[in-house]
Amino acid sequence: MANILGIGIATLDIVNHVAAWPAEDAEVRALAQDMRRGGNVTNTLVVLSQLGHRCRWAGTLADDASSATIRADLARYAIDTTDVRQIPGAHAPTSYIALSVQNGSRTIIHYRDLPEYDLDAFRRIDLHGLDWLHAEGRNVAAVAGMLKHARRQHPRLPLSVEIEKPREHIEELCGLADLLIYSRHYALHQLGAEAPAAPEAAADAFLRRQRQRAPRAIHVCSWGEHGAYGLTPDGERHHSPAFAPPRVIDTIGAGDTFNAGLIHARLAGQGLAESLCSACRLAGDKVGRRGLDGFTSQSLQEQP
Numbered sequence: 001m002a003n004i005l006g007i008g009i010a011t012l013d014i015v016n017h018v019a020a021w022p023a024e025d026a027e028v029r030a031l032a033q034d035m036r037r038g039g040n041v042t043n044t045l046v047v048l049s050q051l052g053h054r055c056r057w058a059g060t061l062a063d064d065a066s067s068a069t070i071r072a073d074l075a076r077y078a079i080d081t082t083d084v085r086q087i088p089g090a091h092a093p094t095s096y097i098a099l100s101v102q103n104g105s106r107t108i109i110h111y112r113d114l115p116e117y118d119l120d121a122f123r124r125i126d127l128h129g130l131d132w133l134h135a136e137g138r139n140v141a142a143v144a145g146m147l148k149h150a151r152r153q154h155p156r157l158p159l160s161v162e163i164e165k166p167r168e169h170i171e172e173l174c175g176l177a178d179l180l181i182y183s184r185h186y187a188l189h190q191l192g193a194e195a196p197a198a199p200e201a202a203a204d205a206f207l208r209r210q211r212q213r214a215p216r217a218i219h220v221c222s223w224g225e226h227g228a229y230g231l232t233p234d235g236e237r238h239h240s241p242a243f244a245p246p247r248v249i250d251t252i253g254a255g256d257t258f259n260a261g262l263i264h265a266r267l268a269g270q271g272l273a274e275s276l277c278s279a280c281r282l283a284g285d286k287v288g289r290r291g292l293d294g295f296t297s298q299s300l301q302e303q304p
C-alpha cells in the first residue's frame with residue numbers, strides 16, 4: 001500500500017444515456033439518467049483506493065449541495081479531503097455527458113466557475129511520507145510551481161502528470177515530471193496535419209517528439225481501443241493492446257482508470273511494458289461496466 005496525493009478536479013457528472021450521439025439541433029429522449037462524481041484526478045484516486053492505496057486529494061470545492069454530494073462520494077472511497085479548499089459562493093463544476101448506448105462513447109460539455117487549487121494552498125500540504133504525487137495538467141503556472149516545490153522538498157518523490165487537452169504553455173509541465181501520460185486527442189492535436197493515419201506510427205512520432213522535450217521522463221499515450229504506447233528514457237518503445245470486454249458499456253473514466261493502473265503498476269516496481277499491460281487490463285475491465293466501482297487486484301490480472 002502506498003500514500004498517494006492527487007492534484008486536480010472533482011465534478012458532478014450528469015450522464016444522459018442515449019441510443020446514439022444525436023445530430024446537431026435534434027431533440028432526443030434519454031433512455032436513462034444518472035448522476036455521479038467525476039473529474040480526472042478524483043476518478044484516478046477512487047480506483048487507486050480500491051486497489052488498496054491510501055489516497056489524498058488536493059483540489060477545490062464550493063459550499064453548494066453538489067459539492068456535498070462530491071465530498072460524500074469521496075468519503076465512501078476513504079479519500080482524505082483534509083487538503084481541499086472550500087470556496088464559498090461558487091458552484092461545483094458540472095459535466096453534462098451524453099453516453100451512447102451504441103458504442104459506449106461519451107461526449108462531454110463541462111461548466112465551471114470554481115477557482116482552481118493554487119500554489120499557496122499546495123505549499124501548506126505536508127508532503128512527508130508520500131510515495132507518489134499525480135497531477136492533472138491544467139492551471140499550468142500553478143501546477144508547474146507545485147511540481148517544482150515538491151521536487152525541491154522531496155527529490156525522490158515520483159511525480160506524474162496527465163496531459164489530456166492542449167492548453168496554453170502546457171508543454172512546460174513535461175520537463176517537471178517523471179511520468180507523462182498523454183491522451184490520443186492531445187497527441188493528434190500536437191502532430192496536426194503531419195499525423196500518420198496508423199495509430200502506432202502516430203503514437204511513435206508523438207512520443208519521440210515528447211522525449212526531446214523531456215529526455216529523462218517516461219512518456220505514455222493511451223489510444224482508446226488500440227491500447228497504449230510508451231517510450232522509456234532509453235528509447236525503448238512499448239505497446240499494450242486494449243483488453244476488450246464482452247461488450248463496451250461505459251467509457252467514462254477509462255483514461256482515469258488507465259492512469260490509476262499505470263501508477264499502481266509503477267509503485268509495484270513493474271517495468272513499462274508490464275505496466276502498460278496492467279493499466280490496459282484495468283481500463284478494459286472498466287469499459288465493460290458502468291461507473292468506477294468494484295475494482296480489486298483481480299481486475300489487473302489475466303482473466304481465465
Ligand code: ADP
Pocket residue numbers: 183184222223224225226227228241242243244245248251252253254255256258279280281283284287
Ligand atoms: P480517455 O478515456 O481519457 O479518452 P482512452 O480512450 O485512451 O482515454 O482510453 C484509456 C484506456 O482505456 C485505453 O488505453 C484502453 O486500454 C481502454 N479502452 C478505452 N476504450 C476501450 C475500448 N473500446 N475497448 C477496450 N478498452 C478500451
